Amino acid sequence: MVALGGSDIERLIAMLSRLPGLGPRSARRAALYLLREPQTRLAPLSRAMDSAARSVRTCSTCGTLDTTDPCTICADPERDRGLVCVVETVGDLWALERAGIHRGVYQVLGGTLSALAGMGPDDLNTAPLFARIKAGGVREVILALAATVEGATTAHWLQERLAPTGVAVSRVGHGVPMGGALDVLDDGTLAAALTARRPA
Amino acid sequence: MVALGGSDIERLIAMLSRLPGLGPRSARRAALYLLREPQTRLAPLSRAMDSAARSVRTCSTCGTLDTTDPCTICADPERDRGLVCVVETVGDLWALERAGIHRGVYQVLGGTLSALAGMGPDDLNTAPLFARIKAGGVREVILALAATVEGATTAHWLQERLAPTGVAVSRVGHGVPMGGALDVLDDGTLAAALTARRPA
Numbered sequence: 001m002v003a004l005g006g007s008d009i010e011r012l013i014a015m016l017s018r019l020p021g022l023g024p025r026s027a028r029r030a031a032l033y034l035l036r037e038p039q040t041r042l043a044p045l046s047r048a049m050d051s052a053a054r055s056v057r058t059c060s061t062c063g064t065l066d067t068t069d070p071c072t073i074c075a076d077p078e079r080d081r082g083l084v085c086v087v088e089t090v091g092d093l094w095a096l097e098r099a100g101i102h103r104g105v106y107q108v109l110g111g112t113l114s115a116l117a118g119m120g121p122d123d124l125n126t127a128p129l130f131a132r133i134k135a136g137g138v139r140e141v142i143l144a145l146a147a148t149v150e151g152a153t154t155a156h157w158l159q160e161r162l163a164p165t166g167v168a169v170s171r172v173g174h175g176v177p178m179g180g181a182l183d184v185l186d187d188g189t190l191a192a193a194l195t196a197r198r199p200a
Numbered sequence: 201m202v203a204l205g206g207s208d209i210e211r212l213i214a215m216l217s218r219l220p221g222l223g224p225r226s227a228r229r230a231a232l233y234l235l236r237e238p239q240t241r242l243a244p245l246s247r248a249m250d251s252a253a254r255s256v257r258t259c260s261t262c263g264t265l266d267t268t269d270p271c272t273i274c275a276d277p278e279r280d281r282g283l284v285c286v287v288e289t290v291g292d293l294w295a296l297e298r299a300g301i302h303r304g305v306y307q308v309l310g311g312t313l314s315a316l317a318g319m320g321p322d323d324l325n326t327a328p329l330f331a332r333i334k335a336g337g338v339r340e341v342i343l344a345l346a347a348t349v350e351g352a353t354t355a356h357w358l359q360e361r362l363a364p365t366g367v368a369v370s371r372v373g374h375g376v377p378m379g380g381a382l383d384v385l386d387d388g389t390l391a392a393a394l395t396a397r398r399p400a
Contacts, residue, residue: 033220
């Protein structure tokens, strides 16, 4: 390793390069951007990270990350607690929130069943979901899982476990993404889109 | 703006998305990566940034960023102080250091002459270079500036100012990059490579 301006700067570059989306080259660029204005760029980001590290917690109801527990969504009286959307990750929840379609609440599994990744049923955060169902008030569970082998396996497994509870279970539709051209889509998506066809 | 897990988390995402190389999407991914392990990922990065913000300074000799002034390179007794390589940015200096070819010292201009960017001769960090030349001991100045209009203008201007000092001035060679295929190179590079041809 070549010395790039002292160990503090090297450590910063090494840590930035571990972020997803940043390689060694972009980590150096990002570090230079921050180091050029230490007081207006580097120090405020450091404080924001420190503040987030202190305040972040996992919602004990739905499993998302927030600065409060219960989270902003679970605590929101406007949200429909009878409608629970099951997602794999907090990132999926954020994507749905940005779309602004779902007016219910969530359950974040924290993963999908996967023999390769060593994720079994006990590793999924499902207990709060069943507790909520047992406590009453849940009408429908929407499974918003990825259209992958792991996602489908997890959806199937959850559906079987939810059947005895009498709660309605639905899955998100699969098909051609809005604005997506057909000729770049894979065969599986095209097959799903044809199967899910509806009268025009 | 949709609420994504509280204001601390939103602020962190907003600040990360300002880093070069990260857009809103990758900033959210990076934030999630950090927030999933606040104590082992977020807090250490915050501390590394805080430490770098406190310790970073500009070398008063060459203009690079380091935690010491003079910087590690200027303070290194093994470096040839008679050979000064002029670069535009600290990033260029780092690139040359990684290559490990230059055994002399540097002068970081902090920019190039550019009417568009409003960079005039007074905005370039050249005073320490002329002070070093005046103090004696500088044999050669290597101009390692980009092969752009701004880089060439700056090199030409510096060359004129250096001529009266009697110090030898050279420029880095331009041509086909090592490992580079010819058919993807622009005409300017190919022309430079042909002009710079040498007996095989």
